[in-house]
Amino acid sequence: MKGIIRKIFSEHWEDFVRTVGKSKIRPIVIREVERMLGCGDLRNGYVEYRCRCGKKKHVGFTCKSRFCPSCGVAYTDRWVENMGEKMFNVSHRHVVFTIPEELRNVFLKDRKLLKVLSDTAAHVIRWTISQRKKRAKIEVAVIAVVHTFGRDLKWNPHVHCLVAEGYLENGRLWKKLDYIHYGQLRKSWQFSLLKALKNVLPKGLINNLYKDKNQGFYVHAKTKMTNAKSASKYIGRYVGRPAIAESRIIAYDGKHVTFWYEKHENKERVEVTVPVYQFIALLIRHIAEKGFKLVRHYGLYARVKKVTVKKAQIKTLGEVYEGLKAKRRSWRYRIMRSFGIDPLRCEKCGHQMEFYDIVYPKYGSLLNIIKRKMDKAYEKEEAKLKECYEIHQSWDAIYLPIVSV
Numbered sequence: 394m395k396g397i398i399r400k401i402f403s404e405h406w407e408d409f410v411r412t413v414g415k416s417k418i419r420p421i422v423i424r425e426v427e428r429m430l431g432c433g434d435l436r437n438g439y440v441e442y443r444c445r446c447g448k449k450k451h452v453g454f455t456c457k458s459r460f461c462p463s464c465g466v467a468y469t470d471r472w473v474e475n476m477g478e479k480m481f482n483v484s485h486r487h488v489v490f491t492i493p494e495e496l497r498n499v500f501l502k503d504r505k506l507l508k509v510l511s512d513t514a515a516h517v518i519r520w521t522i523s524q525r526k527k528r529a530k531i532e533v534a535v536i537a538v539v540h541t542f543g544r545d546l547k548w549n550p551h552v553h554c555l556v557a558e559g560y561l562e563n564g565r566l567w568k569k570l571d572y573i574h575y576g577q578l579r580k581s582w583q584f585s586l587l588k589a590l591k592n593v594l595p596k597g598l599i600n601n602l603y604k605d606k607n608q609g610f611y612v613h614a615k616t617k618m619t620n621a622k623s624a625s626k627y628i629g630r631y632v633g634r635p636a637i638a639e640s641r642i643i644a645y646d647g648k649h650v651t652f653w654y655e656k657h658e659n660k661e662r663v664e665v666t667v668p669v670y671q672f673i674a675l676l677i678r679h680i681a682e683k684g685f686k687l688v689r690h691y692g693l694y695a696r697v698k699k700v701t702v703k704k705a706q707i708k709t710l711g712e713v714y715e716g717l718k719a720k721r722r723s724w725r726y727r728i729m730r731s732f733g734i735d736p737l738r739c740e741k742c743g744h745q746m747e748f749y750d751i752v753y754p755k756y757g758s759l760l761n762i763i764k765r766k767m768d769k770a771y772e773k774e775e776a777k778l779k780e781c782y783e784i785h786q787s788w789d790a791i792y793l794p795i796v797s798v
Contacts, residue, residue: 397642398462398635398676401650401669403430409673422677425460432456432464438753442746444739450746452724452736459633460680466634467727472688473629477622480694481534481557485624486573487616490514490552490582493606499593500541500550504682507550508689509589511537514552515691517581521573522560532561534693536628542636544654545665546675555628558617561693579609586610632688636679645669 406426410418431437433453442450459465490510500506515535523531534557543549558570583606587599618624637652643664644651650672653664667675681687728736737746751759 395639397639397645399429401645402426402673404647405669405673406430409670412670418677419680421683422680425458425680426677428456428458429461432458432461436754438751440748441750441752442737443749444742444744444746446739446742446744448739448741448746450737460635462635462639467724468633469629470727472632473625476625476629480621480625481559482621484558484620485618486556486558486614487618487627488518488554488556488612488614490554491611491613492550492586493602493610495598495602497548497550499590501548503593504685506590506593507539507541507685509586510550510552511539511689513586513589514554514582515689517578517585518554518556519692521578521581522570524577526562529562530564532564532692533557535691536694537689537691538628538631539687540631542679544657546636548678553628553631555624557693573614575612575614576609579612582612583609636676
């Protein structure tokens with residue numbers, strides 16, 4: 394149901410805020426919802442295109458919020474395009490780290506702790522791989538994405554990691570990784586995470602988790618991608634998408650919302666109907682705090698490594714690294730890809746419309762601003778020329794009589 398999330402929020406958000414109380418809603422939630430509701434609204438500014446036949450077309454500014462269904466998809470597409478040229482063109486493994494239910498509310502009460510999840514996941518990956526060569530200095534390549542929602546939209550923080558199946562040994566030699574000990578990875582994940590949380594968890598809970606989860610916390614690592622392009626596309630599904638795809642919403646009657654999800658265990662389809670306020674509460678719970686990075690890069694993919702690694706990639710990795718040049722996709726391309734319609738083809742004459750102007754809600758037309766500045770600059774130059782001419786004339790009045798004598 395295209396546009397259904399925006400429709401639900403536009404019809405119920407104001408009443409939801411009044412009912413719950415604005416003070417009880419996180420400021421970032423209010424900001425992101427308002428941005429989503431104003432997405433594409435011409436009152437918030439637009440780009441103007443014109444055709445040779447005189448036809449005009451106004452395209453509203455997008456909100457750029459990941460909470461917005463359409464902008465979230467666009468963000469994901471851009472991320473995939475950018476990462477495709479930065480990743481090693483080797484096979485990657487998708488590894489998912491989960492936590493038991495007893496720990497979930499800890500991260501709900503203090504969302505800053507979500508960073509601990511991705512940091513710990515990257516740490517245990519490196520530690521597990523380093524056990525193969527304990528005396529060597531090993532660098533791995535990991536991208537970690539924190540998710541706070543499960544398929545049923547409940548609070549379920551976990552980490553999706555994209556791991557290059559190889560490592561850089563002593564900064565010189567790239568070694569292919571053909572095996573990871575996942576039993577060791579599970580136990581390391583359990584030990585390292587509980588150690589990182591020891592100051593915020595009751596000691597009794599930690600002991601019980603070791604006792605009840607004697608095989609470690611769950612780690613899933615079945616999916617394998619053979620190259621950088623497929624790997625970036627695969628992990629891109631988890632990067633910027635909203636908590637639920639609009640295609641999973643199957644009914645909305647103004648009071649209730651019905652959506653479906655697929656169980657992990659047996660792939661069984663489950664349909665859930667909830668009151669509209671509950672549906673809104675389920676979605677906004679997963680809006681990240683301002684400035685929090687849901688996607689983090691570790692090891693050879695970390696920003697601090699970019700300059701040195703980029704030089705080393707060609708020298709030490711040989712044919713392993715192949716930068717896949719990103720193709721910058723415009724909004725026009727995305728619409729053509731999704732709907733098969735060229736939004737800049739003139740409906741009147743069929744010619745392609747050209748960019749003409751940008752209009753901002755606060756400053757008005759960019760074209761007019763430029764014209765005013767050019768006019769002012771011209772007036773200043775004209776005044777200077779007039780002043781120079783007057784000075785020149787005054788000097789002529791003084792010296793010409795002397796010369797003539």
